[in-house]
Amino acid sequence: LAKTTQPISMDSYEGQEVNITCSHNNIATNDYITWYQQFPSQGPRFIIQGYKTKVTNEVASLFIPADRKSSTLSLPRVSLSDTAVYYCLVVAGAGSYQLTFGKGTKLSVIP
Amino acid sequence: DTGVSQDPRHKITKRGQNVTFRCDPISEHNRLYWYRQTLGQGPEFLTYFQNEAQLEKSRLLSDRFSAERPKGSFSTLEIQRTEQGDSAMYLCASSLGGGHQPQHFGDGTRLSIL
Numbered sequence: 052l053a054k055t056t057q058p059i060s061m062d063s064y065e066g067q068e069v070n071i072t073c074s075h076n077n078i079a080t081n082d083y084i085t086w087y088q089q090f091p092s093q094g095p096r097f098i099i100q101g102y103k104t105k106v107t108n109e110v111a112s113l114f115i116p117a118d119r120k121s122s123t124l125s126l127p128r129v130s131l132s133d134t135a136v137y138y139c140l141v142v143a144g145a146g147s148y149q150l151t152f153g154k155g156t157k158l159s160v161i162p
Numbered sequence: 163d164t165g166v167s168q169d170p171r172h173k174i175t176k177r178g179q180n181v182t183f184r185c186d187p188i189s190e191h192n193r194l195y196w197y198r199q200t201l202g203q204g205p206e207f208l209t210y211f212q213n214e215a216q217l218e219k220s221r222l223l224s225d226r227f228s229a230e231r232p233k234g235s236f237s238t239l240e241i242q243r244t245e246q247g248d249s250a251m252y253l254c255a256s257s258l259g260g261g262h263q264p265q266h267f268g269d270g271t272r273l274s275i276l
Contacts (some may be wrong), residue, residue, distance in 0.1 A: 094267030152204025
């Protein structure tokens, strides 16, 4: 599985857009990029997943350039409740089973 | 959708005791996973089931650990002769199929060894 690299921590003020970039240079053809959010004392929560270009849902957007060696999670107008750890994962296609988490990015939203 | 449920949420026990955790997955999900998470780290894969069959075990899963999923519904994770190093959050997840199907996590069982 491709290794991912993302910033250890980020700070943002309330109401700002936050972009968290993840690099995955060795991503394979059948791999997907998936992001999870985790609050203290809770399990990770699936946010968004994509293969290429752009994916948007009610929570976030995911931008993936053509070479797929990096991706950017975009959180619009963050609030204090968005303070959490965000994990970028590369997930293999058919036949895979385990998720490989790094340390994630700890996002702190400041009032 | 009632989500993945884990019980208990917290467990405190003395070193050397046995503990058992339960996970109830989302009802239609055929895959069930166990992970372990220590402070400041991301979750680490332990094992997974497809229906009632345990198909993969991580090398993290020592012989003191055993997991079952009778009848392909709920699952239990037992740790025998607990050690200080077993203190962690034990997370259960389930998914509808494998590959890139999202895994949905419960809120875990936090185990503290005295």
